[in-house]
Structures are given as structure tokens and as C-alpha cells.
Amino acid sequence: MAIWKPLLDFFLKPNCPLCDRPTSTTLCIYCDRQLQSEKLSDPRQNTTPFILAWGNYSGTLKRTIAQCKYHNHPQLGYYLGELLGQSWLANPPDKSQILAIPIPLHPDKQRQRGFNQAELIAKGFCHRTGIKLNQSLLRVKSTEAQFQLNPTDRQQNLSDAFTLKSGHKIQGRSIILIDDIYTTGATISAASQPLQNAGVNIVGIAVSAIARLN
Numbered sequence: 001m002a003i004w005k006p007l008l009d010f011f012l013k014p015n016c017p018l019c020d021r022p023t024s025t026t027l028c029i030y031c032d033r034q035l036q037s038e039k040l041s042d043p044r045q046n047t048t049p050f051i052l053a054w055g056n057y058s059g060t061l062k063r064t065i066a067q068c069k070y071h072n073h074p075q076l077g078y079y080l081g082e083l084l085g086q087s088w089l090a091n092p093p094d095k096s097q098i099l100a101i102p103i104p105l106h107p108d109k110q111r112q113r114g115f116n117q118a119e120l121i122a123k124g125f126c127h128r129t130g131i132k133l134n135q136s137l138l139r140v141k142s143t144e145a146q147f148q149l150n151p152t153d154r155q156q157n158l159s160d161a162f163t164l165k166s167g168h169k170i171q172g173r174s175i176i177l178i179d180d181i182y183t184t185g186a187t188i189s190a191a192s193q194p195l196q197n198a199g200v201n202i203v204g205i206a207v208s209a210i211a212r213l214n
Helices: 003-010 029-036 058-072 074-088 105-112 115-130 151-157 187-198
Strands: 050-056 099-100 137-140 162-164 174-182 201-210
Touching: 003 174, 029 058, 050 058, 050 074, 058 074, 058 115, 058 174, 058 201, 074 115, 074 174, 074 201, 099 115, 115 151, 115 174, 137 187, 187 201
Parallel strands: 050 201, 099 174, 174 201
Antiparallel strands: 137 162
């Protein structure tokens, strides 16, 4: 059996989800090099609370997120989370004992997709940073896709979309919200409301990609 193992490993080697080349890693070296070109040299945005974004929502990073979400490649979400965690460790905030909370999907959407990409990103992020994952946030309203809405309609679409699980124990804790893409901030704002109402301190937002709207 040991004689045949190298041959079996060769034929069972998975293909790159972006270009279909055989690869022993999440992405082949060519696509990973292209992905790295989207990385921001200064990932921390000058906002309050701060936004930490791994890269620009364009090119290979945009394709990677799309392949993860719409073409059943959950491993890409975890990989993006590890990359995001590396950026976090290179730009640590002042706060310690932070919890990481991913933006949840509505249960119907999660059943349809099979996973929540923000949760996968958060798991990769937490694995890399050692920050604890917390999933006290729930999405209770099924909403339309945000990309086709103007800023006013986005806010209305997300009104009362999120709540906290009963029996949660995060009052007074410092947390960061984790998502795949930051555009207008409407989703983050809506998700922040029940957390702030519960006395949670949102110290930052960490996302794989940020969309430049200007």
C-alpha cells in the first residue's frame, strides 16, 4: 500500500477552486499570489469603531468570496479568516479579552447555502489570533440582497433583523464584529443595535474585504 500512496495522493489532490489547477493547498500558488496583491498595506481604517479590512473588494479577492458563497467552497471562508487574523496580529487594538462575533445569516439562507461565510471567516480568524468565538447574535428577519438596494432601502431592509440569543452572557464585554464585505455599513449598524442595547462594547469591525464607494 505504501508503494501506491504517492500515486493515490497525486490523483486525489484537490483542484484550486479559482483556476482548477491541482494544488495541495487551499489555493494554487498562482491564484494565492494574485489574491495577495489585493491585500491592503494599511488595513486599519480611520473610523470609530475602527474597521480592519484585509483587502479591497476587487479582482481575485472578490472572486474568492464569490466562489466561497455561491459555488460551495467553504474552505475559502476559513482561509480568508486566517489571512484576516494575520492582519489583526500585525495591527492589534489596545483592548484585550475581546470576543469575536460573526454576522449571522437567517436560518433559511444558511440552510440553502449550507454554511455562513462570516462564521467560517470568524473561525479562521479566531484560530489564527486565539480570540474566542461567540455566536450570541441571531438574524431573525429574512432580508433582500443588499447589493441591489440604495442606502436608505438598505437600512429599512435590515430594520429589526438581528437580536440576541436568550440567556446570552456578553453584557459589558468588548467584541469585534466579523463579516466578509464592508460596503455602506448598513449591515454592521443593524447588527450593532441589539448588542449596544445589551451594554456590549463594540471595539471594532474586521472584514475580509472593503468596497470603495467613491
